[in-house]
Amino acid sequence: MAVDDDLATPRLVDGAAEDVERAAEAALRPKDLSEFVGQKVVREQLELVLHAAMGRGRPPDHVLLSGPPGLGKTTLAMIVAAELGSPIRVTSGPAIQHAGDLAAVLSSLEEGEVLFLDEIHRIARPAEELLYVAMEDFRVDVVVGKGAGANAISLSLPPFTVVGATTRAGLLPAPLRDRFGFVGHMDFYDDGELEQVLVRSARLLGVELVTEAATEIASRSRGTPRIANRLLRRVRDWAQVRGDGTLDLVAARRALEVYEVDHLGLDRLDRSVLEALCRRFGGGPVGLSTLAVAVGEEPETVETVAEPFLVREGLVGRTPRGRVATPRAWEHLGLAPPAGGPTLFD
């Protein structure tokens, strides 16, 4: 079966939202810690870090937030700045390809400013070294001029706070990780928390969301608020065009059917990964890059967007020899597992 036929269509539930989706997302962002649903542990820890620093009249330690896409890392970074009453500068690892890019940002920071570095694991190496020094000593060393006439100048920076976000904490070099005084691990949300997110978002969107519909959407949102909000907007579209505008159970089910989100919340990419694993590779074990080629995606997309949820749902296992389909995956696809097929212990 051709698993990679129609993957050019943007995913409904992936991590790379388009501009319109980004704007819609921004409108639904909680603005302070009290509005931020779930993540009880991280929220409490962060609250202590922030309030203690505010009490001392100093910027807080640097904060690293790690976890799968769409769980609220950017939202929390904005909340950190709002709680501190500080401005925030937003940039990302891929935007910083040269040490000079980072030096320019650092040297223009105001005292107490929050510097949000999304996808911090993707910062270029030379810039990373500059970041270590800036985070630890509030200093940036720049070289002015070229060749024999080049001069190293050390600029001191006002104290500021880096909030770094990463989907791949394991890829951060230890010296960088160690410079964060607080590391918050974001976890998937439970269905009850996602329902709260949905009820809040429906209120902001000015639409009527029936409780059963909220439950249904939450249960298919893969533990992720971004997906919950996105599905909510698609159900709203269905209700507006095909229904009477109310987001009820029928609207939720029909809309999710149209967008091919199944009862577990798996979308086309997830199912493609499972299909490839079972049908093409007999259940594995198969390496990540081979699997990614089979579904026409980047290995990083498969690893950070599809896989965490498939693993969490017990559909895919990670073994030293590669990914394997679990009996639940075969069952989900309505296929019979091969006799004596691979197991998690292969």
Ligand SMILES: Nc1ncnc2c1ncn2[C@@H]1O[C@H](COP(=O)(O)OP(=O)(O)OP(=O)(O)O)[C@@H](O)[C@H]1O
């Ligand atoms: N705890 C929460 N309560 C309410 N809404 C939330 C929460 N967390 C996230 N959201 C919503 O989910 C959307 C995505 O959140 P956000 O952009 O902060 O995720 P992220 O972890 O930074 O994702 P990425 O790593 O892909 O950038 C936002 O629109 C936000 O409104």
